[in-house]
Amino acid sequence: MQNNKNKKMPDQNGRFGIYGGRYVGETLMSALIELKQAYNKFLHSPDFKSEFNLLMKNYVGRPTPLFYAKRLSAQCNGAKIYLKREDLTHTGAHKINNTVGQILLAKQMGKSKIIAETGAGQHGVATAAAAALFNMECSIFMGIKDIKRQAPNVARIKLLGAKVIPVDSGSATLKDAMNEAIRYWTEAIEDTFYVIGSVAGPHPYPAMVRDFQKIIGTEAKEQILKQTKKLPDILVACVGGGSNAMGLFFPFINDSVEMTGVEAAGKGIETGKHAATLGHGTIGILHGSKSYILQDNNGQIKEAHSISAGLDYPGVGPEHSYFKDLNRIQYVSIKDKEALNAFKILSETEGIIPALESSHALAYAIKEAPKRSKEDIILVNLSGRGDKDLGIVLEQTNLDIS
Amino acid sequence: MNRIKEIFKKLKEKKEKALVAFVTAGDPNISQSLNIIKSMCKAGIDILELGIPFSEPTADGPVIQKASARALKQGINIKAVFKLTKNIREFTNIPIILFGYYNPIHLYGNKKFYIDAISAGADGLLVVDLPPEESDEMTNEWEGDKLALIRLIALTTPRDRIKKIANSASGFLYLVSKTGVTGSAGIDTSLSSDKFKIIRSITDLPVCVGFGISTPEHVSAVASFADGIVIGSAFEKTIEKNINNSELESIISKQTVEYKKATKNP
Ligand SMILES: Cc1ncc(COP(=O)(O)O)c(C=O)c1O
Numbered sequence: 189m190q191n192n193k194n195k196k197m198p199d200q201n202g203r204f205g206i207y208g209g210r211y212v213g214e215t216l217m218s219a220l221i222e223l224k225q226a227y228n229k230f231l232h233s234p235d236f237k238s239e240f241n242l243l244m245k246n247y248v249g250r251p252t253p254l255f256y257a258k259r260l261s262a263q264c265n266g267a268k269i270y271l272k273r274e275d276l277t278h279t280g281a282h283k284i285n286n287t288v289g290q291i292l293l294a295k296q297m298g299k300s301k302i303i304a305e306t307g308a309g310q311h312g313v314a315t316a317a318a319a320a321l322f323n324m325e326c327s328i329f330m331g332i333k334d335i336k337r338q339a340p341n342v343a344r345i346k347l348l349g350a351k352v353i354p355v356d357s358g359s360a361t362l363k364d365a366m367n368e369a370i371r372y373w374t375e376a377i378e379d380t381f382y383v384i385g386s387v388a389g390p391h392p393y394p395a396m397v398r399d400f401q402k403i404i405g406t407e408a409k410e411q412i413l414k415q416t417k418k419l420p421d422i423l424v425a426c427v428g429g430g431s432n433a434m435g436l437f438f439p440f441i442n443d444s445v446e447m448t449g450v451e452a453a454g455k456g457i458e459t460g461k462h463a464a465t466l467g468h469g470t471i472g473i474l475h476g477s478k479s480y481i482l483q484d485n486n487g488q489i490k491e492a493h494s495i496s497a498g499l500d501y502p503g504v505g506p507e508h509s510y511f512k513d514l515n516r517i518q519y520v521s522i523k524d525k526e527a528l529n530a531f532k533i534l535s536e537t538e539g540i541i542p543a544l545e546s547s548h549a550l551a552y553a554i555k556e557a558p559k560r561s562k563e564d565i566i567l568v569n570l571s572g573r574g575d576k577d578l579g580i581v582l583e584q585t586n587l588d589i590s
Numbered sequence: 591m592n593r594i595k596e597i598f599k600k601l602k603e604k605k606e607k608a609l610v611a612f613v614t615a616g617d618p619n620i621s622q623s624l625n626i627i628k629s630m631c632k633a634g635i636d637i638l639e640l641g642i643p644f645s646e647p648t649a650d651g652p653v654i655q656k657a658s659a660r661a662l663k664q665g666i667n668i669k670a671v672f673k674l675t676k677n678i679r680e681f682t683n684i685p686i687i688l689f690g691y692y693n694p695i696h697l698y699g700n701k702k703f704y705i706d707a708i709s710a711g712a713d714g715l716l717v718v719d720l721p722p723e724e725s726d727e728m729t730n731e732w733e734g735d736k737l738a739l740i741r742l743i744a745l746t747t748p749r750d751r752i753k754k755i756a757n758s759a760s761g762f763l764y765l766v767s768k769t770g771v772t773g774s775a776g777i778d779t780s781l782s783s784d785k786f787k788i789i790r791s792i793t794d795l796p797v798c799v800g801f802g803i804s805t806p807e808h809v810s811a812v813a814s815f816a817d818g819i820v821i822g823s824a825f826e827k828t829i830e831k832n833i834n835n836s837e838l839e840s841i842i843s844k845q846t847v848e849y850k851k852a853t854k855n856p
Contacts, residue, residue, distance in 0.1 A: 201723055211692055211719045213649040215744040215769055217751070357655065358645070370648045375770035377746065473693045473719070474646065486667040487694030488645040 202391020207506035210390040212476045219377040224392045226297045243288050244403060248278050254411035259537040264557035267564035272408045274571045281543060281572030282404060282432045283314035287383055289400035291318040294381035301380040302326040305369040307334055307362030308498035308545060309341025310572055311385030316350035326350035329369040331360040334497045340576050359491040362501045366475055386429020387505030390476030394505050401435025409439055412567060422446040425569035426549040428498045430505035432571035437517060449508060450552045452494035453521035463492035465504040466512050466519040474503040495524035495580065496544035526551040528585055531574060543572035593685040593713045594738055594761045597636055598796045598817060607853040608818030610798050613825055614641035614657040615674050616666035618833050624677055629839040631682045633846035642671050642690030649718045651773030653823040656830060668698045672710040679711030687714040687740055700731035707737055714738035714761045722758045745769050745785055756793035763789060768801040773823035777802040779811045786815050809852035821849060
């Protein structure tokens with residue numbers, strides 16, 4: 189297994205092996221250097237830690253439960269499936285762990301305004317909530333395609349007092365929202381903090397977001413040991429930018445535990461309409477870091493495709509690329525249809541409606557469980573709840589709710 | 591590379607500042623792009639910055655975003671940019687600086703890019719999203735020093751960092767006169783003039799100033815201190831507005847003459 193050197197990733201320059209770095213225009217460099225200094229200073233300060241932990245407990249609702257999905261496991265007739273219930277956090281997805289952390293940092297840095305990009309809208313909601321909590325002005329960039337398919341979250345963002353800025357360039361999804369947020373930030377670095385929603389973007393974001401999200405894995409490890417007296421055999425999480433996956437995996441990285449990241453295969457890899465960046469992408473530079481990306485032969489970024497807005501992204505966090513090359517983490521993909529099916533199965537067997545993003549992880553677990561022994565444990569990160577997806581699911585399936 | 595040195599020397603003797611024109615290669619199409627550049631050269635630009643289009647131009651405002659998208663629609667890739675460069679070289683001897691984002695260059699191959707850029711007749715390269723911290727991976731693959739590496743300095747760049755940037759740059763430095771993306775309106779000349787003085791106290795490299803410069807008045811204000819003035823979005827706006835106008839080239843030509851006038855006897 190890996191030794192402790194993984195703990196020192198990234199290096200000084202934000203490198204995970206050849207991946208990561210800071211590929212940004214000069215105007216943003218000073219902002220990133222300032223951010224890195226603030227992050228180094230505050231993250232390890234006892235005051236910051238205790239304020240973060242208190243908010244995790246009393247505002248976010250942590251620790252989230254680890255739940256043995258008995259009926260689902262029985263139906264799969266194989267390994268036992270455990271669910272890490274990030275869907276039960278305040279605002280309904282793991283995204284809130286990171287936004288509370290970053291906005292706490294923004295406050296320490298004396299910034300008064302917050303911006304963020306969002307795809308599924310979960311990061312937008314989580315950012316807007318934390319911004320409200322700390323009385324900061326907040327603007328959320330969102331592609332118009334996502335505004336349409338995640339309407340409930342748009343309403344929530346507005347209710348929380350934030351502005352939604354529609355983005356109609358490119359594919360009008362997450363990647364374009366991020367482009368626009370970067371442009372806006374370039375103009376407003378003086379008083380504005382950019383809350384990136386995944387382990388992507390330029391250094392120090394991939395490391396910082398991982399560090400705020402690793403609470404998922406730290407809790408899960410303690411809980412599974414308490415409940416089963418052993419470590420899980422395999423961890424499963426969906427991968428959009430990769431934050432819920434890295435959050436779960438990282439505390440287990442030196443343990444003898446398999447890890448599988450599940451990307452979106454969209455309409456099928458062979459159709460080209462997918463978001464399987466690690467599985468089928470090539471090395472390139474997008475949004476400030478080097479990682480696997482989806483690009484054409486000329487180095488232009490390709491549009492990703494997934495029924496799930498949170499996975500619909502042609503890039504991925506650099507640390508995932510690093511662990512992919514090391515074969516430490518395995519990456520697979522799940523089609524829209526399989527995710528929809530898993531969405532229904534979990535709702536019916538356990539009374540839990542999962543986010544479409546998380547349904548990708550579940551779908552893989554459901555496929556994998558029957559191949560394993562009944563003693564094996566599959567721990568799935570249930571990254572979010574599915575209320576936001578009801579519209580799409582009803583449209584895409586023949587679910588009869590009359 | 592030598593063309594860059596020579597032009598600044600020549601302009602100094604003539605008591606003029608460099609007019610640096612940015613256009614996106616292949617916008618609105620290859621043949622029109624070539625004609626536009628030809629009329630700009632005739633009208634007196636001193637340096638050409640040729641933009642390599644990219645699908646995610648995060649440092650650009652709407653005008654250059656659209657120009658980039660138009661060029662991509664025409665199928666412009668790096669090979670096509672080199673071909674255009676070669677064609678431009680046939681009628682002018684002014685320095686040509688290639689200007690782009692790193693991903694297409696990285697995929698093309700840094701070593702091959704260097705070789706092909708030189709053989710096409712380019713003199714320099716500016717990669718918007720490749721700060722000194724990251725650029726070794728590119729320049730380590732360059733076998734020679736015939737391609738100048740133009741670097742950006744921002745209003746937000748602190749003094750010690752300016753040193754670091756200047757030490758690893760060649761040709762000239764590009765001072766970004768606005769904290770923002772390209773095409774944002776207006777320029778605060780006093781901010782860039784203060785920054786210019788700091789840069790000048792650190793390095794002898796020529797310093798061109800760009801971002802937000804659109805009128806001859808801006809040009810002469812900047813010409814009073816800087817070594818060169820970069821105009822991009824203002825030209826692209828003219829192209830966008832007159833895309834179906836048969837007078838486009840003469841309109842661009844007139845615009846260029848106005849700017850050039852403002853660079854003389856600052
Ligand atoms: C519930 C949920 N899970 C997963 C994701 C994907 O992001 P990441 O890969 O960073 O966890 C999102 C993104 O919006 C989400 O809302």
